Amino acid sequence: MSDATMKVIDLHKDIGRKQIIRNLNFEIHPGEVFGFIGPNGAGKTTTIRMMVGLIGITKGDVVIKGHSIKKEYRKAISEVGAIVENPEMYPFMTGWQNLKHFARMSNGITDERIREVIKLVGLDKAIGTKVGKYSLGMRQRLGIAQALLHSPSVLILDEPTNGLDPAGIREIRRYIRRLAVEENVSVIVSSHLLSEIELMCDRIGIIKNGKLIATNDLNEENDTDTAIVNLDVNPKEEAIKVLRTMPNIEVLETVDRLQVQLKRDDIPHLVTTMVHRDIEVYGVNVTQTTLEDRFLEMIGENVID
């Protein structure tokens, strides 16, 4: 794998006597979308603030394209575009004036580049309107536009789906994927709702109480993982008997519908067995164990007994 765009090394943050972030370690690679998930107050925003140098680092470092945010702040930060917490812009200026304002703060951003970014986030029509009149979704878009102006290597978006409707989320997902795939940008998106960003991420890290408790590669897991299968078969009772005799299959539910859990690889075998026993198969409906379920298990907020 190519060199990491951003390395978070043994990151710690204390505020007063409180340890907010402890021993955070992870890397993000070019073209990768990293989901940073955790419940409210887990420390996502605090971590992001350290990544962009808004707050001091108690211990550890964040290295962006080989530059330490602590020691080479300007070099490191010029590789980063970010929205921290809310996409706040100057309400009394138009979208264009806001972008122009931030463009002047970096080097070599042409008006053409600004127009390109506006087009990417689909704000062409509203760009001459004062930001105070924007909806939250429009401000999110302008925030992303602002973060992309200087073509950063790392894009950090703190809760970009916050306040967006499903269509808006889908759209953000589209341009984040596009940026990662076409422009090889590394993207970090934080959220407390896994389901909202699951589909745009390549990898997720789960943070709880300031500690990274798991990282998970979403692309690899699909084939090895267990699956939950809803079966539409006739006769049902016969099928249940058959299923109970098979190894590695767990019958989860028999009342409303017939639901079993098994290794994904075993699904073809299950179907052939049914057919051989003269059970009529009308439907095999595979639902993945959702990441959300396991996420909740991990953070321990949803205990299944």
Place this chain on the structure above:
Amino acid sequence: MTKLFDLVRNELAKIYVLKSTWVMYLFLVALVIFSLIMNTVTDSVDSETTYTDDWETELQEENQTLMEEIETEGEDDPFIESTNMTLIEENTYHLENDIRPYGYNAGTFVLDNLFTTSLVSLFAIIIAGGIVANEFRWGTIKQLLIRPISRSTILLSKYIAVLLFTLLTLLFLIATSVIVGLIAYGLPAINPEIIVNRPEGMASNGMLSEIFMQYGFKVLNIIVLATFGFMISSIFRSSALAIGLSMFLMFVGTTAAQALAQYAWSKYILFANTDLSVYFTPYGPIREEMTVGFSVGVIAVYMVIFIIASWAVFTKRDVA
């Protein structure tokens, strides 16, 4: 350096895009016009008297009339004597030093309007008190800081913007006074010598140089107040606090320093020193031993402290 230029431009753009800033400028125009109206309706200035090439005879005649007035009306109106004596002294100074008088004109109007600079103080305080604190209030500080620019440079650009705003506003005020003055009173000579009161008595100075000097003293005063507001704004991130405290000092600072004049240490109070014009009037500073150099030194020390305090807090603190 080119970045600093862009940053200052950004800051000025954010100031001048606001309607409230333009309302300030309207207030300045209104105040100058108000001053003109007061001049006209209260007869507080004599804008009728003009002088010809034969001004020496005219002045002598005027002095005679003034003397007669004292004799005939002095009994009823005790103020007439002192008012007329001042005028006579001035006229005599003109005659003795061969300085031609011109009567009331645009230049005199501009000098009379020195009081209008208080409004510039007020506006400079409002801008200085908001320029850092507002970024925190709007939440835009985060977007502003995550750029390849050091926090020191950002703070510097804001301070420069405050200074430029102050100067531009003052220039606008003077220009308004000049234009209104020209329309109302005209200008008989570009840079006439005028009579001024100095600690050592009457003296003369060029009109332009006097205007430059008087407004210069005011600007120094305004910049000190604005720097104070800027510091409070950077440290406490509250524009209300910054504006409130600076305005409080603007109103009571000088008076408080005067009230404490009996104590030797009072000369180290900032506001005992900020008005350098006292050294050029018969009134003088609050304590005898004070000199212009001393006051400039005290102002410099305070300014350095204000700037370092703003810088230290703004560059070091976590932005949450």
